[in-house]
Amino acid sequence: MDPGAPLRSGQDDGAEVERTEEKKDSEAGSLTVVGLGPGEAHWLTPAAQAAIEAASDLVGYGPYLDRVAPREGQTKHASDNRVEIDRAGHALRLAAAGRTVAVVSGGDPGVFAMAAAVFEALEAGNPAWLALPITVEPGITAMLASAAKAGAPLGGDFCAISLSDNLKPWEVVTARLEAVLKADFVICLYNPISKARPWQLREALALAARIRAAETPVIFARAVGRADEGLRILTLAEAVETAESADMATLVTIGASSTRLIARPGDQPWVYTPRSVTKSPSATSQGRT
Numbered sequence: 001m002d003p004g005a006p007l008r009s010g011q012d013d014g015a016e017v018e019r020t021e022e023k024k025d026s027e028a029g030s031l032t033v034v035g036l037g038p039g040e041a042h043w044l045t046p047a048a049q050a051a052i053e054a055a056s057d058l059v060g061y062g063p064y065l066d067r068v069a070p071r072e073g074q075t076k077h078a079s080d081n082r083v084e085i086d087r088a089g090h091a092l093r094l095a096a097a098g099r100t101v102a103v104v105s106g107g108d109p110g111v112f113a114m115a116a117a118v119f120e121a122l123e124a125g126n127p128a129w130l131a132l133p134i135t136v137e138p139g140i141t142a143m144l145a146s147a148a149k150a151g152a153p154l155g156g157d158f159c160a161i162s163l164s165d166n167l168k169p170w171e172v173v174t175a176r177l178e179a180v181l182k183a184d185f186v187i188c189l190y191n192p193i194s195k196a197r198p199w200q201l202r203e204a205l206a207l208a209a210r211i212r213a214a215e216t217p218v219i220f221a222r223a224v225g226r227a228d229e230g231l232r233i234l235t236l237a238e239a240v241e242t243a244e245s246a247d248m249a250t251l252v253t254i255g256a257s258s259t260r261l262i263a264r265p266g267d268q269p270w271v272y273t274p275r276s277v278t279k280s281p282s283a284t285s286q287g288r289t
């Protein structure tokens, strides 16, 4: 990456960077990658809040920046969702120019999000950036928020897979999925579906249904922590049939063989996975593959 290259992302203000770069020897900048949590302000950690307040410049995807109240003297640099590396490079250039930069991400910044993009840009970028103080402030990731709403589905071993094939081939997704299905992990699916990727979730759930029992609990948790939050507890068979009802704001959790429901009056059942395991994964998937 050429650190002097013109900025390409969205509303980035290249002229401003040029001006601030002149100050770089007199001021030490910094960069913090901040997790905003899934939605509610009270799910933002005090450390993340402090990093946002301390920032002279906020960098991120527009809708995430909108969640941060405007403050006088603080500049927001909004960009499109698909330009993570450009955005990360812009943030590093601002920090190198002496700014106190916060890069904001939904949920946790290290989970399928901006922290990895920042380190990717750092690795490929100007060696001078290696001296910058960089901090990652964690946030509550969607799978933890969703699990908390449903009960305790992550009580045993679990894993997370992004269904997006933007950054990896679909064959990699299905190979990993098959491996963890056979190993009887609870599986959280991020990025389950989008307009550009309409069929992957149904295919992933259909693969699950070939290995796990039809009555396995599946959680569709949508926009957790926001006003339009929705939680649906389904069987795996139902989930396959209703895959297209999920959207980009949905986190899908597929239960393990031990994941079960506890009925409760007047509400959806609790979903939980006991901490103890008595059967081997091969015993639980036998005859279904």
Ligand code: SAH
Pocket (backbone or CB within 6 Å): 038, 039, 105, 106, 107, 108, 109, 110, 111, 112, 113, 140, 141, 142, 143, 146, 189, 190, 191, 192, 221, 222, 223, 224, 225, 226, 247, 248, 249, 250, 251, 252
């Ligand atoms: N860094 C984010 C994940 C980014 S990937 C985090 O830690 O949560 C984007 C995917 O996360 C979405 O497609 C969806 O699967 C999930 N997601 C993000 N916010 C969510 C929310 N509030 N409710 C449910 N799922 C969410």
